[in-house]
Amino acid sequence: MSKETKKRKATYLKRKEEQDSLQDQINILERLLDEFKAKKSGTTQLEELCAAVGLNNAMKNAVQQHHLGVATAQSLISQWLQNHSGNPMDVFIHLGQEWPERRATLLQMKDERLERGFRFVTARCQHLDALKPHLSEERFEDANGDFCCVRNEVIPFPGVQSMRKVFDAVKFTLNTLEISISEQLGHITVRDDYDVVETDSFICNYRLTSGIDSGVTTELNAVAFGQYVENPSVNSKEPYAVLAIDSVDQDDLHPYHPHKCVRKVINGTVVLIPVPRRSSSKQTKSFRDFTTMDPDVQTEESKDSGEVEIVMLRYFFAKTCRPEFEVSEFVTQELRDNITRWGDVVLQAFWKMTQKQQPNKKRKATYLRRQEERNILQIQVRKLQRELENLQAKSSDEAIWKKKLYAVAGHNVAMENAVKEQQLGVAMTQSLISEWHQNHSSRPISMPIRLGRDWAARRETLLQMKDQRLSQALHYVTTRCQHLEPLKHHVSEERFEDDNGDFCCLRDEVIPFPGVQSLNDVFEASKFTMDTLEICISEQLGHLTIRDDYDTVDSTTFISNYRLVSAIKSGITTELNVVAFGQQIEGTDKQPCAVFSIDSVNQDDLHPYHPSKCVRKVINGSIVLIQVPRHNVKCGGTRKSCENEMVIVMMRSFFAKTCRPQFDVSEVTLQELQDNVTRWGDVVIQAIRRILYANMS
Secondary structure (H helix, E strand, O other): OOOOOOOOOOHHHHHHHHHHHHHHHHHHHHHHHHHHHHHHHHHHHHHHHHHHHHHHHHHHHHHHHHHHHHHHHHHHHHHHHHHOOOOOOOOOOEEOOOHHHHHHHHHHHHHHHHHHHHHHHHHHOOOOEOOOOEEEEEEEEOOOOOEEEEEEEEEEEOOOOOHHHHHHHHHHHHHOHHHHHHHHHOOOEEEEEEEEEOOOEEEEEEEEEEEOOOOOEEEEEEEEEEEEEOOOOOOOOOOEEEEEEEEOOEEOOOOOOOOOOEEEEEEEEEEEEEEEOOOOOOOOOEHHHHHOOOHHHHHHHHHHHOOEEEEEEEEEEEEEOOOOOOOOHHHHHHHHHHHHHHHHHHHHHHHHHHHHOOOOOOOOOHHHHHHHHHHHHHHHHHHHHHHHHHHHHOOHHHHHHHHHHHHHHHHHHHHHHHHHHHHHHHHHHHHHHHHHHHHOOOOOOOOOOEEOOOHHHHHHHHHHHHHHHHHHHHHHHHHHOOOOOOOOOEEEEEEEEOOOOOEEEEEEEEEEEOOOOOHHHHHHHHHHHHHOHHHHHHHHHOOOEEEEEEEEEOOOEEEEEEEEEEEOOOOOEEEEEEEEEEEEEEOOOOOEEEEEEEEEOOEEOOOOOOOOOOEEEEEEEEEEEEEEEOOOOOOOOOHHHHHOOEEEEEEEEEEEEEOOOOOOOOHHHHHHHHHOOOHHHHHHHHHHHHHHHHHHO
């Protein structure tokens, strides 16, 4: 049987199968190639992202080192001020018993005092924006145990264009200061006017006696100078005004009473200048631009801008002498807290006057009743002075004495000039640092905090950032306070308005707690105060405050997330959403210490901010508690027992901001928000002190 012939497949069919197979292979290879390219592209994006993260971290570290460098410079300046607690504008004032002699003494020093004050204040403010409010303050305890404060301010008066109006308001406030203190602080204050000269160039000598809340009486004997310059001959064609106030060092007619009164000392200068309001297209100008500008150009700019704004530059040194009689720790703290309140009263008083546009009521001077008698005495004094000059000219011994005196006086003047130049150099450095803070209103110890809606994720976010945040806090605070004496109270503060119009404050403090030796007691008192802050604010400030606790971890390491809603006196509601961390750790010197931090939440998906009806408050702060040994020279025991006394010291640094309201408010309300930017921080310290010293009593 023959085999059956196998049918041959057509060639075109074989070619078609081969083509289909090759096409399938191509498709597979193209798919693999696309996957490889996609994988390679994702790897490239990941590499770029990692590189960007690395660059971002490097920039963050560079910025942090920059902040630490500025903090070191501030620490050095704070140390310099603490060790050189004199005032660059201070003049020794000795008033005798004769009225004509007293007035002649004041008239002779007026021009030099005003010129020196004007020069220093303009140097201190030269780098600051003249149309933005700014405050820089240092508080400290000097070598004598006196409480000192150095404050510099730039205070614009929006809407006020009359230089004469502000000058008269300042004069009126100084002439009625006892009324303002009694009304605003509740401290009954009595005034004695010794001498007044009322003209465009005025002189006033007065004494204020005031009783504070604890019953202790304070006294101030001061001289005020002032001059309104309508047609200046140099630097500017616009009018300006200068005012100065200085404590009398020795008064033979009205001596101080150190055994029953606490003496207050003040040396300050106020400069009033008109500043053209800038249009939105013009760049920010510092005060230096207006003082060095050509008069014709300055006048032309005033015309172009259409209006000017009166700006006050204020610098003062205030001191409350340590009482020479026994007082409690609470009284000492009250004296320290009140050191600048008279200055705040002055500012608030003529803020209200300029805003309400009320006419000034001229106060009748008390010297008028004795004017005829003083004129007669002045004639007699001039006659006696001429006779004395004739006698001195005939005395050879007197000539020799004068020659030696002039040599000593010349040497003294040379030393004074050297000291003045040094103080001006420090003032210029402070001005540069103030400008830096105003232009870089961020903090190196702040971390962005974004909390979601899930409770477990929120807690995990806080737990992850705790250690890094506390480490940053310890590093920055110790750097900022490294040159300060830990056993002496010190406050350094900068207040300013940033580019967004928000009111900002930077404050660094060293706060010793005399008699407190337990670090844990201060740690627990601080925790308790943070947990009951709404009660302290409501009781001490009279601002009704409500607290919402969102999350709390209470152990050796505690974490707390809460929100405070508070109503200020004008009826505006403020809100604060923060996270607080705290832990007792071992410090860099292997000694026990405690660290706290408190930071505002940037974004909270579960509890968002309400900018249309509440004013947002922002805070980033750090607290470090340390133990410092103190040698008690008064102890009667052994040397070993004397050296073992420990004092707990708090070092605190914080940035606080009150955001500009996103709804219409009055100028007075804006001023209240600005004044309250740090009051919650003051409440915290007062509450901690009450807890600690109540437990000791």
